Amino acid sequence: MDVPAEAEDLGAEAEAADPEPADEPDPDSPQVPEEAPADDSQEFEEEAPVEDEAPTAESRVEDRFDRTIESGWGEADHGGAWALAGDSDAVLSVADGNGRLQLAPGTTADVVLDGPSLAVATAELTFRIEEGAEPDGTEVGMIFGRSGDSPYRLEASMRPDGTLWLMAHRGDVLVAEQQLDDMTLEPGAAYTLAVSTSEDDGSALTAKLWETAGTEPADWQLTVTADEIPSDPDSGAVGLTATRADDAGEHVGIVIEEIIASPRD
Helix, strand or coil: CCHHHHHHHHHHHHHCCCCCCCCCCCCCCCCCCCCCCCCCCCCCCCCCCCCCCCCCHHHCEEECCCCCCCCCCCCCCCCCCCECCCCCCCCCEEECCEEEEEEEECCCEEEEEECCCCCEEEEEEEECCCCCCCCCCEEEEEEHHHHHEEEEEEEEECCCCCCCEEEEEEEEEEEEECCCCCCCCCCCEEEEEEEECCCCCCEEEEEEEEEEECCCCCCCEEEEEEHHHCCEECCCCCCCEEECCCCHHHCEEEEEEEEEEEEEC
């Protein structure tokens, strides 16, 4: 039977349109995995720089004695726990928002914090002698910083003759003292003792004392220059120091309302 010419042409076109069969993969040859197409839609974020840790709040000292303790002073608001150094016979307690310290004649008490050492820039101590007590022969002040193994002490000293002085000690050595003219310490009245080791006038240590209810003096009343001490106060324990003279004749009660110390930058 003869095939029409049109059918022959259609068959030829169909054969030309069919693709050649793809080569079958050789099961014995290693197969190379196809690479996944790159995902251009994903953006990579840059890592944020790591910042230095800020100083902790515990790098300062602060205590307002808002607690009640029958024996000792317990834990400060900031700065660690209070501890009575040495074999002092002083009696410590906390009541009515105040730290209390009972001193017999011939007694010295150093009460220090066991927290991290602090290079003090400024510090303030607010205290009073209990009403009915005789303040003469009593010294009250702060312990801060060190020079070698010797701590620095800054004290208000009520002398037996009724005069009032500021004194700076390095260990047991008196470095400087200054009488405060026309000023006495009255039992029952609160006083603030301020200390600085960061003034810009070339001084190494400065201090002043005033009645807390009054006006703070504009100028420092005691100044210790750098050539009067072996070195600037280095890091050390912060605390309170108090002494009652041998011939004072009776016990004295010292009330601590607040102590604050800030570190150098």
